[in-house]
Amino acid sequence: MRITAADTEITPLDPGTFGSGVTLRAGNAAKIAAQAAKEKLFEAAAEKMEIRIEELEAKNRRIHVKGNPERGMSIQEAIKFYQYSDRPMPIIGRGSYQPPAKEPTTLLKEDGNFSPAYSFMTQAAEVEVDTKTGKVKVLRMVASHDCGKAINPMLVEGQLEGSAVGGMGQALYEEVITEKGQVLNPSFLDYGIPTAMEVPSITSVEVETNDPEGPFGAKESGEGTQLAPAPAIINAIYDAIGVRFKSLPVTPEKVLKALQENAQNQNRDPESLDPDPEINSG
Structure with missing residues (x-):
């Protein structure tokens, strides 16, 4: 895991994770990144089983054909095949999330909704x-x-x-x-x-x-x-x-x-x- 310090010259304006916004903002970004990594693993598993990616699902630490749990492989087996098929390692998923809310700077000029959710x-x-x-x-x-x-x-x-x-x-x-x-x-x-x-x-x-x-x-x-x-x-x-x-x-x-x-x-x-x-x- 690599953490890059934020630099206002290279990163977009972020509403911040104050107000306990980490779960919602970072959580959504992590979820999108995990989905991207999952798709890479599904691509390798589909190639191994000679089926389309759309036919696969993951459950109980296995990747298998929808409606047919017996036809599939463990997550570990899928990772091994991914590695041995000369795909780039490690498996990296990237994701970003921009909440549907006003940017902080716009609130200096107009009223707006600053938060994507309320507790x-x-x-x-x-x-x-x-x-x-x-x-x-x-x-x-x-x-x-x-x-x-x-x-x-x-x-x-x-x-x-x-x-x-x-x-x-x-x-x-x-x-x-x-x-x-x-x-x-x-x-x-x-x-x-x-x-x-x-x-x-x-x-x-x-x-x-x-x-x-x-x-x-x-x-x-x-x-x-x-x-x-x-x-x-x-x-x-x-x-x-x-x-x-x-x-x-x-x-x-x-x-x-x-x-x-x-x-x-x-x-x-x-x-x-x-x-x-x-x-x-x-």
């Missing part, structure tokens, strides 16, 4: 707020995502869980602290991120659909799932203590300050928010 997700969170310390503990999360066809269901589940934890970090922990241009928490020792100790119970729900543009109907299940956790957690905090937060992360200091301001506005003590003065759940 949909929803997430729910249950939290516990300690009104004494201001600490927010995420108890449970449910993540549901429309990923198209789940090519690898285990990886999709891992993506959903990882995104839920990443969104939890955005909501409660992650913040670059600066003073006079100096970053005060430049390492993971100081920068707040959730660890395994903070990860709640997570239920992943894969909503499989068949996207007409994606490879085998697949879409994405990466960055899109990062969008919903923080709003879900913030809404759960509001449900627990009745305070809205409009900046992230929601640190214990922010919670205590908001509770004090809320109590002053309502002329009551923060501990009166709940019969249990220390814990509020939402």
